[in-house]
Amino acid sequence: MARPEEHRQTERSLTMSRAMVEAIAHEMREDDAVFYMGEDVADYGGIFDSTEGLLDEFGRDRIMDVPISETAYIGAAVGAAQGGMRPIAELMFVDFFGVGMDQIYNQMAKNTYMSGGALSVPMVLTAAVGGTYNDAAQHSQTLYGTFAHLPGMKVVVPSTAYDAKGLLHTAIRDDDPVVYLFHKRLMGIGWLPAPDGPKTGVPEEAYTIPFGRADIKREGADATVVTLGLHVHRALAAADSLADDGIDAEVIDLRTLAPLDIETIRDSVAKTGRLVVVDEDYRSYGLTGEIIAGVAEGDLAALDAVERVALPDVPIPYARPMENEVIPDTDDITAAIRRVRSDE
Amino acid sequence: MLGVTELQDMYETMVMARHYEERLQEEYLEGKQPAFDISAGPIPGELHLAAGHEASGVGVCHHLRAEDSVTAPHRPHHIAIAKGVDLKAMTAEIFGRETGLSGGKGGHMHLFDPDVNFACSGIIAEGCPPAVGAGLDAKKRNADDVAVAFLGEGAIDQGAFLESLNLASVQNLPVVFVIEDNDWAISMPKERVTDVTNGAQRAAGFDLPGTRVDADDVIAISDAATDAIGRARDGNGPSLLEVQVHRRMGHFMGDAEGYRPDADKDAATRRDAIERLETKLRANDIDDETFDELRSRARDRVEEAIEWAKEQPEPEPSAAYEDVFSSPPSEEPERAPSVADTGGED
Numbered sequence: 001m002a003r004p005e006e007h008r009q010t011e012r013s014l015t016m017s018r019a020m021v022e023a024i025a026h027e028m029r030e031d032d033a034v035f036y037m038g039e040d041v042a043d044y045g046g047i048f049d050s051t052e053g054l055l056d057e058f059g060r061d062r063i064m065d066v067p068i069s070e071t072a073y074i075g076a077a078v079g080a081a082q083g084g085m086r087p088i089a090e091l092m093f094v095d096f097f098g099v100g101m102d103q104i105y106n107q108m109a110k111n112t113y114m115s116g117g118a119l120s121v122p123m124v125l126t127a128a129v130g131g132t133y134n135d136a137a138q139h140s141q142t143l144y145g146t147f148a149h150l151p152g153m154k155v156v157v158p159s160t161a162y163d164a165k166g167l168l169h170t171a172i173r174d175d176d177p178v179v180y181l182f183h184k185r186l187m188g189i190g191w192l193p194a195p196d197g198p199k200t201g202v203p204e205e206a207y208t209i210p211f212g213r214a215d216i217k218r219e220g221a222d223a224t225v226v227t228l229g230l231h232v233h234r235a236l237a238a239a240d241s242l243a244d245d246g247i248d249a250e251v252i253d254l255r256t257l258a259p260l261d262i263e264t265i266r267d268s269v270a271k272t273g274r275l276v277v278v279d280e281d282y283r284s285y286g287l288t289g290e291i292i293a294g295v296a297e298g299d300l301a302a303l304d305a306v307e308r309v310a311l312p313d314v315p316i317p318y319a320r321p322m323e324n325e326v327i328p329d330t331d332d333i334t335a336a337i338r339r340v341r342s343d344e
Numbered sequence: 345m346l347g348v349t350e351l352q353d354m355y356e357t358m359v360m361a362r363h364y365e366e367r368l369q370e371e372y373l374e375g376k377q378p379a380f381d382i383s384a385g386p387i388p389g390e391l392h393l394a395a396g397h398e399a400s401g402v403g404v405c406h407h408l409r410a411e412d413s414v415t416a417p418h419r420p421h422h423i424a425i426a427k428g429v430d431l432k433a434m435t436a437e438i439f440g441r442e443t444g445l446s447g448g449k450g451g452h453m454h455l456f457d458p459d460v461n462f463a464c465s466g467i468i469a470e471g472c473p474p475a476v477g478a479g480l481d482a483k484k485r486n487a488d489d490v491a492v493a494f495l496g497e498g499a500i501d502q503g504a505f506l507e508s509l510n511l512a513s514v515q516n517l518p519v520v521f522v523i524e525d526n527d528w529a530i531s532m533p534k535e536r537v538t539d540v541t542n543g544a545q546r547a548a549g550f551d552l553p554g555t556r557v558d559a560d561d562v563i564a565i566s567d568a569a570t571d572a573i574g575r576a577r578d579g580n581g582p583s584l585l586e587v588q589v590h591r592r593m594g595h596f597m598g599d600a601e602g603y604r605p606d607a608d609k610d611a612a613t614r615r616d617a618i619e620r621l622e623t624k625l626r627a628n629d630i631d632d633e634t635f636d637e638l639r640s641r642a643r644d645r646v647e648e649a650i651e652w653a654k655e656q657p658e659p660e661p662s663a664a665y666e667d668v669f670s671s672p673p674s675e676e677p678e679r680a681p682s683v684a685d686t687g688g689e690d
């Protein structure tokens with residue numbers, strides 16, 4: 001469901017990182033239980049500007065630099081959350097999740113259920129995701145599907161500053177663990193230029209965006225493109241380029257993976273009959289297959305043609321020609337839209 | 345005790361490692377000015393240069409043979425150079441070329457040269473367990489090979505490191521852990537993240553010898569490494585070494601170091617292990633002419649490697665699909681007898 005248009009109206013535009021920082025600062029002012037832990041989040045302000053300026057206002061007790069000990073500090077966030085705090089723990093790159101994964105999927109994600117609902121774990125785990133700048137196999141993944149696959153975590157992936165702020169307010173106020181994955185390329189960092197799309201109007205006051213509501217970023221009748229994160233902007237560029245050829249693609253930004261708004265996608269496919277799912281995560285056993293299955297379960301007959309555009313099942317290579325080959329770009333999306341329209 | 349010839353060799357390698365980083369810095373910044381775009385220029389991605397770490401790589405690796413294994417962290421060049429990694433192939437890898445060590449798949453944080461048993465990991469402390477495994481391999485083969493894991497002082501709070509100390513200890517494996525203490529983990533000074541800032545003290549908890557070398561001095565580091573490596577080679581088990589080095593540049597290229605006091609950076613620049621060794625050599629009557637020769641040989645090798653690397657072709661995009669497995673599934677021979685062979689009976 002698209003949010004009411006009036007929410008987008010505002011004079012002021014912000015980068016995604018500024019929008020996130022604003023949400024964190026607001027929640028920290030309102031609630032003493034909110035605090036932030038991570039590597040280089042204090043003086044540095046986050047390698048990807050996720051906490052820039054917060055140390056000055058909140059001090060080291062609430063903007064906490066922690067040792068390079070992901071197991072310990074992510075697990076400490078779990079324990080503090082169970083005790084009544086509302087921690088935000090930042091994993092500098094999502095690729096490092098392996099180091100602290102037990103705390104994430106066996107503790108954070110399961111304690112509510114295993115306690116029969118006696119406990120809750122109101123924490124946010126943030127992490128930077130994504131490639132496109134040649135950082136190679138250990139620093140370029142998105143791993144969207146990995147977190148969304150494992151039950152017990154709500155998974156959020158903003159693509160614009162407006163969504164980033166609203167979704168982060170919701171995440172911090174949520175009583176369950178939320179994994180909030182922000183794409184490095186969208187943050188508006190000085191040394192990593194962002195495309196035009198993510199910098200949007202952002203209201204100064206706090207607002208929440210409910211989880212489980214996909215956003216139709218572009219309406220169209222000829223094909224449905226479902227995607228998230230950086231690839232929302234690549235899909236919009238693809239859709240724009242096809243408009244000249246009379247192909248009118250609808251672009252749906254998932255915004256949250258768990259819960260997943262399958263209804264919005266089904267409604268769109270009911271209209272277009274053609275589905276392209278675009279993901280910056282690995283192809284197999286992931287988001288692309290999940291979305292297509294969800295649509296098929298709803299109405300198999302509604303699907304005239306399907307394409308998935310995702311990372312092939314290889315680690316992400318360093319050198320430019322190879323990285324460009326594996327990470328889907330606008331041309332890959334354009335070609336996929338043309339393919340699902342090829343029998344027209 | 346190191347002879348003067350050995351010291352000259354070490355000096356040459358240190359100069360080479362320093363010059364390498366200074367030249368890579370220049371190459372890296374090309375195309376990234378005036379606006380710094382990390383993905384632009386001849387070397388894209390993150391680049392962690394090790395200027396100021398030379399004494400560690402050289403002081404330790406001087407005592408290693410090709411058969412000995414080394415794992416290095418995200419800041420690996422000085423260690424790779426000292427271990428004898430093929431300089432041209434390594435440089436081509438950093439430039440993302442087809443003839444690089446990994447054909448452009450790894451990049452500067454992921455250098456692998458099996459010929460000299462050198463490997464890297466960009467994930468903090470995660471090179472430690474494979475080094476323990478290399479020690480285990482040597483022990484099982486009854487070889488007197490040694491494994492050395494290099495890590496930063498920021499990595500000593502990581503489970504992978506502490507678990508590795510314990511496993512190496514209880515199995516009495518020929519492993520040396522070398523902590524390169526440059527005082528900083530990106531923006532975090534060590535006092536902020538641990539109360540036991542002398543990393544060598546962590547050895548006591550595992551009943552291992554632990555030594556800290558306070559001076560950024562290749563001779564002192566080499567002496568300590570002689571003991572630790574000798575001990576491992578003689579079957580007397582692992583040990584832990586912490587050596588003081590300095591970070592002369594930002595954490596990565598593009599790091600403005602706003603968090604770092606000027607005085608700290610100045611001090612790091614002043615305490616130069618290369619100058620220290622030069623003083624020592626001069627006291628041993630090494631003359632200007634010899635210095636010139638050592639320096640120009642070191643620089644020439646660097647220039648030659650960079651020039652060569654830049655002439656190399658880029659990899660084909662399709663190469664991205666190769667090397668996921670050493671025996672790709674489609675090429676695997678069928679192992680189970682087929683129904684045709686057995687007639688369908690067990």
Ligand SMILES: Cc1ncc(C[n+]2csc(CCOP(=O)(O)OP(=O)(O)O)c2C)c(N)n1
Pocket residue numbers: 039068070092096099418419466467468495496497498499526528529530595
């Ligand atoms: C598990 C993990 N966490 C965080 C990082 C991000 N990171 C890269 S280098 C670094 C600092 C490392 O400091 P140190 O070990 O002292 O090495 P130095 O950079 O000073 O040589 C951090 C936090 C990482 N690569 N892996």
Ligand SMILES: [Mg+2]
Pocket residue numbers: 496497498524525526527528529530
């Ligand atoms: Mg350090």
